[in-house]
Amino acid sequence: MKEAAVSLSPIDRLRSELAVKFDDPNFFNANWGVVIQSLKTGEIIYERNENKSFMPASNMKLFTTSAALTSLTPDFHYYTMLATNGTISNGILHGDVFLKGSGDPTICGRFNGGDVLQTFDGWADSVKALGVNAIDGNLVGDDDSFDEEFYGDGWDANYETDWYAAQFGGIVFNDNCVDMTITPSDSIGKPASVTWNPPTNYITVVNETVITPPDSNYYISFYRERGTNKVHVRGNFPVNKPVWHESIAADNPTLYAMTVLKEEFERRGIKVDGVPEDIDDVAAVPNYDSTLHLASYTSPALSQIVKAINKPSQNLYAEQLFRTMGMVYYGKGGMRTGRYVANPIFTSWGMDTTRMRMIDGCGLSRLDLVSPANIVALLTGMYRGKYFQPFYESLPIAGVDGSLRNRMKGTAAENNVHAKTGFIGYVRSLSGYVTSLDGEIFAFSMMANHYTVPTSMAEKIQNDVCVLLASFSRSGETKLQVSK
Numbered sequence: 001m002k003e004a005a006v007s008l009s010p011i012d013r014l015r016s017e018l019a020v021k022f023d024d025p026n027f028f029n030a031n032w033g034v035v036i037q038s039l040k041t042g043e044i045i046y047e048r049n050e051n052k053s054f055m056p057a058s059n060m061k062l063f064t065t066s067a068a069l070t071s072l073t074p075d076f077h078y079y080t081m082l083a084t085n086g087t088i089s090n091g092i093l094h095g096d097v098f099l100k101g102s103g104d105p106t107i108c109g110r111f112n113g114g115d116v117l118q119t120f121d122g123w124a125d126s127v128k129a130l131g132v133n134a135i136d137g138n139l140v141g142d143d144d145s146f147d148e149e150f151y152g153d154g155w156d157a158n159y160e161t162d163w164y165a166a167q168f169g170g171i172v173f174n175d176n177c178v179d180m181t182i183t184p185s186d187s188i189g190k191p192a193s194v195t196w197n198p199p200t201n202y203i204t205v206v207n208e209t210v211i212t213p214p215d216s217n218y219y220i221s222f223y224r225e226r227g228t229n230k231v232h233v234r235g236n237f238p239v240n241k242p243v244w245h246e247s248i249a250a251d252n253p254t255l256y257a258m259t260v261l262k263e264e265f266e267r268r269g270i271k272v273d274g275v276p277e278d279i280d281d282v283a284a285v286p287n288y289d290s291t292l293h294l295a296s297y298t299s300p301a302l303s304q305i306v307k308a309i310n311k312p313s314q315n316l317y318a319e320q321l322f323r324t325m326g327m328v329y330y331g332k333g334g335m336r337t338g339r340y341v342a343n344p345i346f347t348s349w350g351m352d353t354t355r356m357r358m359i360d361g362c363g364l365s366r367l368d369l370v371s372p373a374n375i376v377a378l379l380t381g382m383y384r385g386k387y388f389q390p391f392y393e394s395l396p397i398a399g400v401d402g403s404l405r406n407r408m409k410g411t412a413a414e415n416n417v418h419a420k421t422g423f424i425g426y427v428r429s430l431s432g433y434v435t436s437l438d439g440e441i442f443a444f445s446m447m448a449n450h451y452t453v454p455t456s457m458a459e460k461i462q463n464d465v466c467v468l469l470a471s472f473s474r475s476g477e478t479k480l481q482v483s484k
Contacts, residue, residue, distance in 0.1 A: 010474050011045065017468055018046045021461050030451035033372040036444040036469065039383050039433075045442065053355070053369040054447040057422030058313045058403075059429040060363030063370070064322045065306040065394060066378055067342035069387040071325050074303035078104030078324075082123050083291040088132055096137035096274065099258065100288055101171035102145055103333050105320040106299040107257075108174045110308060116174045116198055119297050120261050124268040126295035138274030139262050140282055141254035143170030146323050146333035150253075152360030153335075154367035161224040161231075163247035165364060168319040170333065173257035175247065175316055178203050182220055182244040184211055184237045192237040202250065202259040203229040214240040222248050229256075254278050303390040310394040310420055311402030315362035322361030335360065346374075349381030363422055375431045375445035383433075383443065392418055395432050398466065408463050412437075412470035419444075419466075426450050428458040434466055437473040444469070 008016070022032045033054045036045040068076075080102050086095015112118035150167040151160075159165035166176040178200070183193040192209040209220065220235035229251050237244070250256040258276035265272055279285060299305065302321075309317045326337025338361070343353045357369040382391045396402030399414035403421040408414050419432025431445035446465060448458040 026453045031449045033447040035372040035376040037376050039441045050373045051371050054449050055427045056370050057424045057427045057429050058363040059422040059431050060368050061318045062420050064318045064361040066382050067345050068321045070345050071341050074390045076302040078102045078299035080104050080297045082295040083293050085286045091133045093132045093135045096140050098140045098142050100142045103320050103324050104299045105172045105317045120264040123295040124265050134271040136273045138277045139258045140277045141171050141258040142279040143254045145327050146170040152365045154365035164315045166249040166316045167253050171254045171257050176253040177247040180246045184239050194233050198260050200260050202256050206232045208234040209237050212236045212238050220244050306394040311396050313403050318362035350377045372445040376443050379443035411467045413466040416470045417466045428455050430462040434469045442469050
């Protein structure tokens with residue numbers, strides 16, 4: 001047997017290198033779904049299980065944000081209104097005050113310089129400017145712009161305490177979470193200090209922490225009793241460890257928002273005789289066209305909101321946005337009405353939506369099923385559409401920001417790859433865009449399902465593939481020695 005030099009074109013060599021990556025024997029019991037396509041020529045560079053169904057994890061956010069940008073446009077704004085069915089006389093507002101929600105997720109510190117109460121304080125100032133120093137009615141949260149579903153189908157009940165599984169609905173305040181801070185003291189054997197923001201009485205905290213000696217076992221856990229807002233904080237806190245921050249999902253976000261609004265009104269000098277209420281407990285919903293408008297809030301543009309979804313991979317915002325499409329086009333926000341809006345868009349990009357399963361808007365559900373071909377069709381559709389730039393700018397950038405800030409640093413993929421990550425148990429996804437040395441843009445989707453090795457091994461393959469694509473040039477050729 002002798003060896004002969006076989007001339008491989010650059011593209012054939014690239015395909016060979018990609019096959020080696022995805023043939024990694026550590027994944028023999030798992031599935032890789034891959035499509036890599038040139039957006040310049042339309043050529044499929046590589047594919048594997050391209051039409052098979054995979055759990056996408058947070059790659060589902062690509063579907064939500066692309067459909068929302070296309071249907072609502074990047075200039076879409078939410079509008080939230082505070083109104084009353086009563087009258088004002090002698091400094092007293094006689095009647096109930098209604099917060100008419102629109103599903104806006106941006107009433108929070110993220111869009112208000114870190115001040116979670118800024119919007120509520122602004123509303124209090126507006127009410128006081130009308131001469132009101134007392135309200136003799138209730139504060140009612142009208143969340144009927146959305147349906148009555150609060151969790152995604154297929155979400156694990158064990159997630160209910162966690163910020164990434166916060167309840168969704170027509171009213172959202174502070175990501176529907178309470179931000180906890182655990183601070184150690186020098187008193188070994190005593191509890192740590194537990195504070196929370198906003199400093200509301202809506203939650204009850206049971207402090208079961210213990211200050212322990214330096215460098216002892218360190219753990220803090222949180223548990224909110226189901227159907228309540230009683231939060232247990234547990235764990236050992238060594239005296240030499242830093243402050244611990246955690247966001248805990250609140251139960252019944254509408255009553256949470258109205259309780260904090262009442263507390264803030266009273267803190268700023270507006271006495272409220274009534275109680276916080278949900279619109280479901282009110283006999284008559286007002287006609288808002290005939291109510292007295294007290295204050296309002298307009299959100300940042302959708303082009304900014306999608307960045308808050310895709311870069312940090314914010315689940316609640318994705319759920320809110322998917323339902324918002326249904327609210328705008330069908331009058332009621334929900335997954336079903338959201339799909340009515342999204343599916344025709346996906347069909348126009350060449351997807352067979354009858355073979356997809358879009359169960360939630362963020363990808364936390366293990367019932368979501370899409371194919372790599374679906375995702376690359378989406379990426380291609382957005383690339384050729386009117387709203388590519390805000391979509392592209394919303395994606396994490398390798399080695400720079402979002403959920404890719406610590407990946408691919410010091411490689412040709414750094415500050416090049418714009419892509420969405422996805423992770424739930426035994427699922428690791430990465431889909432987006434990469435530009436080659438020649439300036440050729442590739443759309444790609446790589447999804448690993450059912451692996452049992454460390455997730456870092458799936459990430460390494462994804463990173464290596466991105467570096468190969470970023471380093472690729474169609475010029476020149478490589479000699480490969482093969483047996484003959």
